[in-house]
Amino acid sequence: MISIFYDVPLWPSALIFILVFGAIAMAGTLAARKYLTQTIDREPKWGDICQVFSNAIIVFYGLLVALIIVATYQDFSTASSSTQTEANEISHSYRLIEAFPEPDRGRMQDDIKAYLDCVLEKEWPAQSQGANPTRLCRQEVTNFLDKLYKFEPTTNRQNAIYQETLSAYGDFLDARRGRLGEVNQTIPAVLWVIVYVGAISTLASIFLLPVKSMRMHILISLMASTTLALMIFVIAAMDDPFRGELKIEPTQYEDLRISFDPLAEPQSVRPKGIA
Numbered sequence: 135m136i137s138i139f140y141d142v143p144l145w146p147s148a149l150i151f152i153l154v155f156g157a158i159a160m161a162g163t164l165a166a167r168k169y170l171t172q173t174i175d176r177e178p179k180w181g182d183i184c185q186v187f188s189n190a191i192i193v194f195y196g197l198l199v200a201l202i203i204v205a206t207y208q209d210f211s212t213a214s215s216s217t218q219t220e221a222n223e224i225s226h227s228y229r230l231i232e233a234f235p236e237p238d239r240g241r242m243q244d245d246i247k248a249y250l251d252c253v254l255e256k257e258w259p260a261q262s263q264g265a266n267p268t269r270l271c272r273q274e275v276t277n278f279l280d281k282l283y284k285f286e287p288t289t290n291r292q293n294a295i296y297q298e299t300l301s302a303y304g305d306f307l308d309a310r311r312g313r314l315g316e317v318n319q320t321i322p323a324v325l326w327v328i329v330y331v332g333a334i335s336t337l338a339s340i341f342l343l344p345v346k347s348m349r350m351h352i353l354i355s356l357m358a359s360t361t362l363a364l365m366i367f368v369i370a371a372m373d374d375p376f377r378g379e380l381k382i383e384p385t386q387y388e389d390l391r392i393s394f395d396p397l398a399e400p401q402s403v404r405p406k407g408i409a
Contacts, residue, residue, distance in 0.1 A: 139370055140264075140378040147371075151363040159337055159359035163352050166341035188339035195332040199365050202321065202329065206372045209319060213375035214382050216312030221386035223306035224250070228394060230299045233292065238285050243394070245278035250391045258384045261317045261376045268314050275310075279303070320373045329369070333362045 139147060224246060231242050252271040260267040282303065287293035321329075340358050345351035371380050 140374065144371065144379040148364070148367050151367040151370075152360055155333070155337075155359040155363035156356055158334070159340075159355035160352060162337055162341045163355040167348060167351065170342065184339065184342045184344065188343065191332075191336050191339045195336050198332060199329065199369070202325070202369055203365065206321065206369050209316065210372045210375045210382075213313060213316035216309050216316065217382055217384075218386060220306060220309035220313055221390055223302050223309055224387075225390055225393075226302045227299055227306060228390075230295055230302060233295045234285065235292075238281065242278055242281050242285075245274060245281060247391065247394055249274040249278065250387055250394070253387050254384055254391065258376075258387075261314075262381065264318060264374070264377060266314075266317060275307075316375055318374065321369070329366060333366060336362060 142150070228243060228246050231239055231246075233239075234242070249271055252274045256270045257267040260270060282299065285296065287296045337355065337359060340355050343351065343354070345354065371378060375382050
């Protein structure tokens, strides 16, 4: 989807979709009735032909759009799940480290705080703009890992907690890679072309229906165009899980940063006015 779409508020952009498709439906219906009336009148079986043709297009296009909506929602859910898992494993690691002796405990916990600050102040704004933030917080991740590998447990209890911390950190890295992997994983341009061409073809099949009443014909076309507009709008709104008003917010990271250090006030990456 074009980047400017994500800069427009949610409901105005939905209205734009409906109005654009409605204008196409209105113009197409009027043009078909004006220029194809004689052709339609000369073909006695035109109604049957159009009905079969229209039904076939609607079925195939409806199936295509339904599959795309499901796939888009699954990608959105996967990104949300990766984000939640990453935050959970950060919290888990931080709490486990509390069993380590000083100064190792303080240094590793500081690295986790630095990572959260980096995510909130650098990674999240970058991915909200469609940029790839893979390298922005790599140093913070490495700093913690270096200290964790250098730590040497001195008791059985510390060794058990150390192994659990390594496991939690591995899960954190997997979740982080999952989140970053979802950035810019949008529908390919060629598929968008198919979606829009299919929408126009579906509307065109309705333009050709031999409906005697012009008002009824226009009403049918507008109803179809509104439905198509809303389905395509849903796909576009969820296409990139980290952009637009439906984007995944860093709420878990903000809450963690405050819980780790109540005096800290991490920079919020949310635009003003959005809850």
